Amino acid sequence: MEKYKVLVVDDDKEIRDAIEIYLKNEGITVLKAKDGIEALEILNEQTIHLMVLDIMMPRMDGISTAFKIREDKNIPIIMLSAKSEDTDKILGLQVGADDYVTKPFNPLELIARVKSQLRRYVTLGTFEGSGKVINLNGLTIDPDAKVVTVNGEAIKLTPIEYRIVELLMKNAGRVFSIHEIYERVWKEPGFNAENTVAVHIRKIREKIEIDPKNPRYLKVVWGIGYKIEK
Numbered sequence: 001m002e003k004y005k006v007l008v009v010d011d012d013k014e015i016r017d018a019i020e021i022y023l024k025n026e027g028i029t030v031l032k033a034k035d036g037i038e039a040l041e042i043l044n045e046q047t048i049h050l051m052v053l054d055i056m057m058p059r060m061d062g063i064s065t066a067f068k069i070r071e072d073k074n075i076p077i078i079m080l081s082a083k084s085e086d087t088d089k090i091l092g093l094q095v096g097a098d099d100y101v102t103k104p105f106n107p108l109e110l111i112a113r114v115k116s117q118l119r120r121y122v123t124l125g126t127f128e129g130s131g132k133v134i135n136l137n138g139l140t141i142d143p144d145a146k147v148v149t150v151n152g153e154a155i156k157l158t159p160i161e162y163r164i165v166e167l168l169m170k171n172a173g174r175v176f177s178i179h180e181i182y183e184r185v186w187k188e189p190g191f192n193a194e195n196t197v198a199v200h201i202r203k204i205r206e207k208i209e210i211d212p213k214n215p216r217y218l219k220v221v222w223g224i225g226y227k228i229e230k
Contacts, residue, residue, distance in 0.1 A: 004028050004029065004049040004050070004118055005028070005029045005030075005031060005046065005047060005048050005049050006023055006028050006029070006030055006031070006048070006049065006050045006051070006052060006114060006118075007030075007031045007032070007033060007039060007042055007043070007046075007048045007050075007051045007052070008020060008023075008030060008031070008032050008033070008051075008052045009032075009033045009034075009035070009036065009038075009039040009051060009052065009053045009054055009057070009062070009065070010034070010052075010054040010057070010080065011034050011035060011054065011056075011057045011058060012054075013034070015054075015080075015103075016032045016034070017032075018107065019052060019107070019110065020032060022107045022108075022110070022111050023111065023114065026111060026114075026115065028114070031046060031048070034057070035057045035058055035059040035060055036057060036059065036060030036061060036062065036064055036065030036068070037059050037060045039051070039053070039065055040060075040065065040068060040069070043069065043073070048075055049075060049076075049118060049121060050075055050076045050077075050078070050114060050117055050118055050121065051069070051075060051076070051077045051078070052078050052080060052110070052114065053065060053066060053077055053078065053079055053080065053097070054079075054080045054081070055079055055080065055081040055083070055088065055092065056081065056082065062079060062080075062081075062092070063091060063092065063095055066079070066092070066095045066096050066097055067095045067096070069096070070095065070096035070158070074156065074157065074158050074159060074162075075121065076098045076099070076117035076118070076120070076121050076158075076159055076160075077096060077097045077098055077099075078097070078098065078099045078100070078101060078110070078113055078114065078117060079092040079097040079099070079100045079101070080101055080102075080103060080105070081100070081102060081103060082102070082103045083102070089195065089196075090195055090199055093195075093196060093199040093200065093203075094199055094202075094203065096158055096203075098117055098158060098159060098160045099113050099117060101113060116186075116187060116188075117159070120159050120160070120163065120187075121159050134169050134170065134172070136169060136172055136217065136228060136229065136230065137216070137217070137229070138150060138151045139169070139208060139217045139228070141165060141166060141169045141170075143166065143170075146162065148162065148165055148208070150208050155207050155208055156207070157204070157207065158203075160185060160186075160200055161200055161203060161204050161207070163185045164181060164185055164197075164200055164201070164204060165204060165208070165228075167181065167184055167185060168218070168226065168227060168228040169228050172227075172228050172229065172230045173227060173228075173229065173230040174227060175221045175224050175225050175226065175227045176225045176226055176227065177224060177225040178193050178194055178197045178198070178225055178226075179193055180225065181193070181197050181225070181226065182196065182197055201218065201220075201226060204218060205218055216229075217229060
């Protein structure tokens with residue numbers, strides 16, 4: 001993974017330095033920032049492939065930073081927080097985070113998640129099946145260009161959101177359980193996947209549906225899971 005750059009954003013220098021040591025051992029280039037403002041400045045000057053972003057920071061916190069980044073960038077974001085409550089995790093996912101790690105964390109687990117997100121980011125569209133463009137009543141995915149459009153208008157999706165849409169569109173009409181979606185997209189067991197998948201589904205609906213509360217494309221099959229209509 002020598003070619004990748006990861007930006008570590010945390011107001012605790014010891015945490016920044018510790019993460020840097022582990023990432024460098026994996027051949028990953030590391031840049032560091034102590035708050036959101038400094039992080040955004042680096043993002044404007046450097047090509048960053050992933051961000052490890054603390055939530056609680058002075059000047060600009062992680063939630064505000066992630067919200068700003070998602071205005072025009074889809075790089076993977078892994079949130080760090082000392083809080084373990086579901087509400088904090090959901091808030092992070094709602095503003096566009098791809099993953100969430102609670103402090104204190106096992107450095108090896110964090111590195112595994114970083115490597116996993118990097119693999120997904122650079123290999124979008126690698127589910128089984130052809131690379132042909134799929135059009136379902138105006139909802140279109142081009143696996144080669146990694147682009148989703150609705151009635152010809154390109155939709156900004158995060159890497160995780162794209163993978164979910166791709167999975168469902170390449171298997172249009174098939175119902176996937178929450179655990180199946182998590183295991184196919186996150187590539188790990190979906191023991192506590194409900195909130196994570198539900199938040200991403202809601203964000204996707206907000207982007208592709210005219211009326212998210214009455215979705216045309218992404219349907220829930222109560223008690224079973226989700227599907228995209230043929």
